[in-house]
Amino acid sequence: MNSFNRRDFIKSTSIIAGGAAMSAAPFSSVFAAGTDVIKVALIGCGGRGTGAAVDALESGQNIKIVAMADTFQDNLDSAYTNLQKKYAAKMDIPESRKYVGFDAYKAAIKDADVVILTTPPGFRPMHFEEAIKAGKHVFMEKPVAVDIPGIRKVLEVAAEAKRKKLNVVVGLQRRYQTNYREAIKRIQDGAIGDVVAGQVYWNSGGVWVRPRKPTQTEMEYQMRNWYYFNWLCGDHIVEQHVHNIDIANWVKGKYPVSIEGTGSQAHRTGKDYGEIYDNFAIEMTYDDGSVVYSQCRHYEGTHNRVDETFQGTKGRVYLSAGNQAVLWDAKGNEIYRHDAKGNPNPYRQEHVELFAAIANGEYKFDNAEYGAYSTLTGIIGRLACYTGKVIKWDQAIQSNINIMPERYAWDALPKPLPDENGLYPVAVPGINTQIYI
Secondary structure (H helix, E strand, C coil): CCCCCHHHCCCCCECCCECCCCCCEECCCCCCCCCCCEEEEEECCCHHHHHHHHHHHCCCCCEEEEEEEECCHHHHHHHHHHHHHHHHHHECCCHHHEEECCCHHHHHHHCCCEEEECCCHHHHHHHHHHHHHCCCEEEECCCCCCCHHHHHHHHHHHHHHHHHCCCEEECCHHHHCHHHHHHHHHHHCCCCCCEEEEEEEEEECCCCCCCCCCCCCHHHHHHHCHHHCCCCCCCHHHHCCHHHHHHHHHHHCCCCCEEEEEEECCCCCCHHHCCCCCEEEEEEECCCCCEEEEEEEECCCCCCEEEEEEEECCEEEEEECCCEEEEEECCCCEEEECCCCCCCCHHHHHHHHHHHHHHCCEECCECHHHHHHHHHHHHHHHHHHHHCCCEEHHHHCCCCCCCCCCCCCCCCCCCCCCCCCCCCCCCCCCCCCCCCC
């Protein structure tokens, strides 16, 4: 995979359907003879996993959750209790199919037709590989990896999923959101001409903090606070801002050739915030010379903004997750405005379309490819800001720096460790950048 370059990248976005990458092709049914029940395993039982399970159960198909897995017993118990309250008839999970531990995913995958992967993203490549090896359809949350070896693994497995005709949907839900689909279809049809510039944003106050408990090992502490460690999260430019970066790549129909930028840990500092930055600003340059500016930050008490704008040779567009989409021509005349009334919830729509395809015996979705490339874009952005260098796509894809632990156990040590004051090493451009690329 190290020989990959830009000429090898498959632009697998569907302009109209967003998530669908090919016309429907039949595959052999994975269900037990005489039943239309689709058996689902939930791998990762936190809040996002529970939400994804609800969306699957509400997809309109005959779904049963038959297995659950998590590294933490309390996460699994909480998710099971919450799901059981409303969906008892669709929950078929005896104690023997509740799996706990780092290897729990392997057992749970065997029990299902479809696997929902919603653990912290550092585990995504290995879980995805196991699911496709076992011949299962997959819904996996974004991002799909946290380092470049992980991206190469996902691309390798994605090719195998294609060969086996296994549907894969990635939780970049804007691809399943009506306003984005309608607006980007018009952009691709030439409504605003050639896209020459853009700006994408995820500026917010940040996420939860979970203080260290005296009984926790270093591994447990980092797992409980996974958002603040790159081997689990990838930093928020990857874990969260990947949504907006993916829109830039979708609108452009391609991926950047180089990225430069700046960032720091300026506002959310101290031992509770691990090794991640709280602000990033990058410029993504594409092969046609166009530049998309990207900004994301976690600052409490400041202006929030989560949206995207693009400028073309014939007009401009505004997009947001709040179901807004407006296109103007070059003179400022409005040429399209999306009607948000009655639009389906995109988180739900991902599952509606995935499970409909599976129920109908159709192969329609190979989201893993564009999920990997947009995740890689975020990773390259992180590296550019950490190092203060211009990072070229072809250079980055060759990286063999693996940030994952050597082994997974509660007494094992992750690679980032605190100093005597409890502070974790944070990248300082020009100072300690050699470990990043």
